[in-house]
Amino acid sequence: MVDYDDISRCDCTVIHEDVVNRVKSNMPPDERLYDLAELFKVFGDTTRVKILWALDESEMCVCDLAVLLNMTQSAVSHQLRVLKQARLVKFRKDGKNVYYSFDDDHVKSIFEQGLLHISEG
Amino acid sequence: MVDYDDISRCDCTVIHEDVVNRVKSNMPPDERLYDLAELFKVFGDTTRVKILWALDESEMCVCDLAVLLNMTQSAVSHQLRVLKQARLVKFRKDGKNVYYSFDDDHVKSIFEQGLLHISEG
DNA sequence: TAATCACATGAACAGTTATTCATATGTTCA
DNA sequence: TGAACATATGAATAACTGTTCATGTGATTA
DSSP, X not given: OOOXXXXXXOOSOOSOHHHHHHHHHHSOOHHHXXXXXXXXXXXXXXXXXXXXXXXXXXXXXXXXXXXXXXXXXXXXXXXXXXXXXXXXXXEEEETTEEEEEEOOXXXXXXXXXXXXXXXXX | OOOTTTTTXXXXXXXXXXXXXXXHHHSOOHHHHXXXXXXXXXXXXXXXXXXXXXXXXXXXXXXXXXXXXXXXXXXHHHHHHHHHHTTOEEEEEETTXXXXXXXXXXXXXXXXXXXXXXXXX
């Protein structure tokens, strides 16, 4: 049944109530889809994609990444924080340096699927 | 060899030149990584994720989606345009209605990989 | 111990984006 | 033909985001 308390913001009439109800009952909870979007938001930035791609190739320190990407150390550091929070990279400290590396098995395959999509243009 | 013309904005010294050079030579071209980020940017919004998830379940018209998501028809329509531009959904017209449906084989598997990641928290 | 280096971080700013509102287009039907 | 409906779209606005700048922290070394 359509929950009419929930459709207050919608300015349409319900055309296919059966479809809406079926789809609604099969949808993952909002929170889950929100988390999913949050994850993809992390991938939705060229700098972060480059960093992830680089770290999949080799462990690198912040300075190396800054040189590679031709960006300030600060900008790279800010983005690494985002990647860290999303549990996509890990790091180890060695003296003054901090070495970042890849920390996820799924990301590469997500990227590969993404590349398949944009290749079919 | 490090291209010193390219590191003007970096305030670091090159620490591991060999690593930087190797990684740089293996990186896909900037344009490709940019396109990849643009694709993920599309997935980086809860509304669009919900729409894609719904359309994977069933073809739906704009009003149905608006009801399902408890959003205005206008908001949904704007997002459908984004999805259309990214070639993630297709549509067919039938009278006054426009029916949207899924148009990509990779997206679902991208989503599934994403769910794997957020499930491991 | 003082200087230097690698890195982190808060504040600020500019650019982007999602939604809303108003309105336009095109179809159906009385 | 005119009213009603489904959808699209441009403009405006509020919220968000990525980079820069200035500065702080902690480790090294002269």
